[in-house]
Amino acid sequence: MDRKRRVVRELLDAHGRTYADEAGIRLKDTPQPLYRLLVLAHLLSARIRASVALATARALHEAGLRDPRRMAEADWQERVDALGRGGYRRYDERTATQLGQAAELLNERWGGDLRRLRREADGKVSELRRLLQEFPGIGPAGADIFLREAQGVWPEAAPYLEAKALQGAERLNLPKDTERLVELADDTDPAVLAAALVRAAVDKDVAEDAMRRAG
Numbered sequence: 001m002d003r004k005r006r007v008v009r010e011l012l013d014a015h016g017r018t019y020a021d022e023a024g025i026r027l028k029d030t031p032q033p034l035y036r037l038l039v040l041a042h043l044l045s046a047r048i049r050a051s052v053a054l055a056t057a058r059a060l061h062e063a064g065l066r067d068p069r070r071m072a073e074a075d076w077q078e079r080v081d082a083l084g085r086g087g088y089r090r091y092d093e094r095t096a097t098q099l100g101q102a103a104e105l106l107n108e109r110w111g112g113d114l115r116r117l118r119r120e121a122d123g124k125v126s127e128l129r130r131l132l133q134e135f136p137g138i139g140p141a142g143a144d145i146f147l148r149e150a151q152g153v154w155p156e157a158a159p160y161l162e163a164k165a166l167q168g169a170e171r172l173n174l175p176k177d178t179e180r181l182v183e184l185a186d187d188t189d190p191a192v193l194a195a196a197l198v199r200a201a202v203d204k205d206v207a208e209d210a211m212r213r214a215g
Contacts, residue, residue: 006214007172008184008193014213015196015206016188019044020149023057029153032067034114035106037149038135039071039099045142046091050202056086068112071103098137105135123156148198152191159190161197168197171207 020027025036039060043053063082065071071079079096088095110116121127125147132143144162151158161169161178169176174184185193200207 003214004174005184005186007174007210008181010213011172011196011200011206011210012185012188012192014210015199016192018149018152018191018195019050019054019145019198023054024061025057027149027153029115031113031115034150034153035068035112036061036066038102038106038114038132038138038146041142041146041149042095042099042102042135042137043088044145045137045139046088046095048088048090052087056083056088059083059086065099068103068106071099072107074100076100095137102135102137118154125157125160128154128157148194149191151194152189159193161190161194164201165194165197168199168201168207171200171204172197172210 018027020033020037020040023036023040025033025040027033027037036057040053040057043056044050046053060066060082063078063085065074065079065082076096079099080092083089083092083095106112106114110120117131118128121131128147129140129143132138132146133140138146144164147154147157147160148162148165151160159178159182161181166176166178169181174181181193181197182190200210
């Protein structure tokens, strides 16, 4: 096994877990998990620690704000309070507004079901990315996070290693080439590979530990 493959294996052994899984989302191609992933992508795209975004996604779920109908029906203060319990205080007021607006848009335009958005995109990843950015609070980074995590259930997006994942590859002295990285990861789900690479991008210690263990 060459060193690059060993680095990838060590990274995956220690950090091979999607952010959706860490947030308690059992991702399937069904409306509620996909909606929860959209909310998670919104939270993760802010300039805030991933651990806070993950805790906040769980807090919203525990508050019952787990589908677009319930999110839209909740009053603004209810959303603010749930965000605060997750530690998402710096952006709580704006995010509470955006979550309500996004849920209303999803309900009105796609019947609360992101699979209808997927059908509208008709297999075009660029169109998926554009449509996702119509949601308030979802910009290019949020769309990338959603597609990176959803590629296991929306295979037309795979392999999806966006700029942040490729930054992780660069930090690990790996090629910044999606096909080559997928090859080095053998049979690993590209969503898992992408999440591990993102962790290396945002945490220097993650990258250094993987390289040290690879020898």
